[in-house]
Amino acid sequence: MGAIDFNKRAANLLVWLLLGTMPYWMTAIGGYVELGSRAVVLGLGAMSLNFLLGYTGVLSFGHAAYFGLGAYGAGMMIRYVAPSTGLAIATGILVGTVAAAIIGPLIIRLRGVYFAMVTIAFGQVFYFIAFRWNAVTGGDDGLTGWTRLPIDLGFTQIDILHNPIAFYYLVLVLFAVAVGIMAFLLRSPFGRTLLAIRENERRARFLGIPVDRHIWISWIISCGFVSLAGALYALLNNFVDPRALYWTQSGDFVIMAVLGGMRSFWGPLLGAAIFVVLQDYLSSQTENWMSFLGLFFVLIVLFFPRGVLGIIRRKVTP
Amino acid sequence: MTQVVLFNIFNGLIVGAFYALMALGLSLILNLSGVINFAHGGFLAIGGYVAYTLIPYVGFWGALVLAPVLTAILGVLVERVLIRRLYGRDPLYSLLLTFGLAFIFEDGTRFIWGAQSLPFQVPGWLMAPLSSDYFFLTGYRLFMVLIVAIAVIGLFLILSYTKLGVRIRAGTLDLETVSVLGVNVRILRNMNFGMGVYLAGLAGVLAVGQLGLQPTIGSSLIMPSFVAIIVGGLGSLPGTLLGGFLIGVASGVTTVFFPSATEAVIYVMMAAVLMVRPRGLLGEEGRF
Numbered sequence: 001m002g003a004i005d006f007n008k009r010a011a012n013l014l015v016w017l018l019l020g021t022m023p024y025w026m027t028a029i030g031g032y033v034e035l036g037s038r039a040v041v042l043g044l045g046a047m048s049l050n051f052l053l054g055y056t057g058v059l060s061f062g063h064a065a066y067f068g069l070g071a072y073g074a075g076m077m078i079r080y081v082a083p084s085t086g087l088a089i090a091t092g093i094l095v096g097t098v099a100a101a102i103i104g105p106l107i108i109r110l111r112g113v114y115f116a117m118v119t120i121a122f123g124q125v126f127y128f129i130a131f132r133w134n135a136v137t138g139g140d141d142g143l144t145g146w147t148r149l150p151i152d153l154g155f156t157q158i159d160i161l162h163n164p165i166a167f168y169y170l171v172l173v174l175f176a177v178a179v180g181i182m183a184f185l186l187r188s189p190f191g192r193t194l195l196a197i198r199e200n201e202r203r204a205r206f207l208g209i210p211v212d213r214h215i216w217i218s219w220i221i222s223c224g225f226v227s228l229a230g231a232l233y234a235l236l237n238n239f240v241d242p243r244a245l246y247w248t249q250s251g252d253f254v255i256m257a258v259l260g261g262m263r264s265f266w267g268p269l270l271g272a273a274i275f276v277v278l279q280d281y282l283s284s285q286t287e288n289w290m291s292f293l294g295l296f297f298v299l300i301v302l303f304f305p306r307g308v309l310g311i312i313r314r315k316v317t318p
Numbered sequence: 319m320t321q322v323v324l325f326n327i328f329n330g331l332i333v334g335a336f337y338a339l340m341a342l343g344l345s346l347i348l349n350l351s352g353v354i355n356f357a358h359g360g361f362l363a364i365g366g367y368v369a370y371t372l373i374p375y376v377g378f379w380g381a382l383v384l385a386p387v388l389t390a391i392l393g394v395l396v397e398r399v400l401i402r403r404l405y406g407r408d409p410l411y412s413l414l415l416t417f418g419l420a421f422i423f424e425d426g427t428r429f430i431w432g433a434q435s436l437p438f439q440v441p442g443w444l445m446a447p448l449s450s451d452y453f454f455l456t457g458y459r460l461f462m463v464l465i466v467a468i469a470v471i472g473l474f475l476i477l478s479y480t481k482l483g484v485r486i487r488a489g490t491l492d493l494e495t496v497s498v499l500g501v502n503v504r505i506l507r508n509m510n511f512g513m514g515v516y517l518a519g520l521a522g523v524l525a526v527g528q529l530g531l532q533p534t535i536g537s538s539l540i541m542p543s544f545v546a547i548i549v550g551g552l553g554s555l556p557g558t559l560l561g562g563f564l565i566g567v568a569s570g571v572t573t574v575f576f577p578s579a580t581e582a583v584i585y586v587m588m589a590a591v592l593m594v595r596p597r598g599l600l601g602e603e604g605r606f
Binding site: 053059061103106107109110112113114116117118120121122124125128129131132133247248251254255258288290291293294295296297298300301302305 | 348352353354356400403404407409410411412413414415417418419420421422423424425426429537541544545547548552578579581582585586588589592593596
């Protein structure tokens, strides 16, 4: 037990150390800071999804909807209402979370593939709204004409617009808060109950646990964090387009979680990092990156279903 | 006005027929094997492109017969090599695998046939309007409805009266018992997958005559098929058929009154159905 505990702490330390120093080694290994920001933002999205997928055992395939709503919420706040980065992020989270809370009751009674199918189909509503409502969302061309803005702390200004490193650290701080809350929730009695539901839903029900309500709350939490990721994604690109809402984006999140390891806390982050680097590399090398990405999906499912961390853990604790 | 409304209802019925054909294939596979085949749209596109390639050699009618069969053979191979390994594992994995396949198919068709929309030759006499008052009533549209009707009736006859069909229906209810009774379940699932993909290929040939041929045709048609299944009720083929026509007509009618909601309306319908009847219109209680 002590050894595992030690391993866990060492792993946590390593993750935070790598994340904290990223801008300083990223360029040295041939990347760029925005790539790191992208990996952390999408990693947050994948970890949020995994809260539901890996820890509650509910197969959601529609997280892009809330990711995209967060992105549009943030972008539209700056574009139309108030030029404030903080308000934009708050709006993004609010929009995504409220939408999830409303749709939740319609889907929480469904399970398995049915749940996956309904969540992915619901996501399309928001896609078509963003796509069709040209006047407000910019339609297919996306929402342009705005940028993220420096954060004014009163005594000093942090220029996250022109300094990518400053923006990275903003992302990292919010990531740390979100991940901290998720870790705290998973250790709480509530989180343990979610694990119980994942392991044996029927037994949990017999023990008097209101399973549907727990899944609903877990769904809202998961979608809330994914909309934070969406808001940050919009700020990162200074741009939102309907593809952030499209169903293929949901699949990307799921594959990140699976690739890294669904049953480990940091797995989805690792999966996101690999995914982002690979996508960046493929799309610069070949026009047919979609085929390679598809092949990548197939290979992971056939040969790495436990994900990278799942394999490592198996070797460490036989 | 009546003419416009009639036109759009009729249009909706045709679109609904597509959705139904596609959704029936998806439903067949989902019911027996528990696999959501994301690549179904890709199979549809391949059906269309194969028909396009075949037409210069065998003509429209030959392509209409051959292309779906070739697509089905590809489907059988895919099931045999890839999907079979995933039965009995978490449904997540078959979802991801077919998701990846959908990417490969879309990009593959773009690579082979190009990204631009291709012209698709349908016999001229089929394209002529049948009546000057109802200009939209072209022969091709009626012909499509007819083919869809034949395919659907054929499917239900196979399922009701052939050994294979009865086994598929029994397997949908309890695959383990069917297996214990001495039916080779592997072959059964394989054939069933092929049948589902055949319907996608047929829908592909018909769809391109109407919508034109482009690599994204599959990914734009797959989501409405999901909605058709959900609205109609999981596990029920008649439900899927009903769902397809319902959402087709609904989006057709919406086009008249509120064109920008044409695509969104089917999802609103889905939400309404789930609110009142979570299992779908004709779905069985407690199946999912």
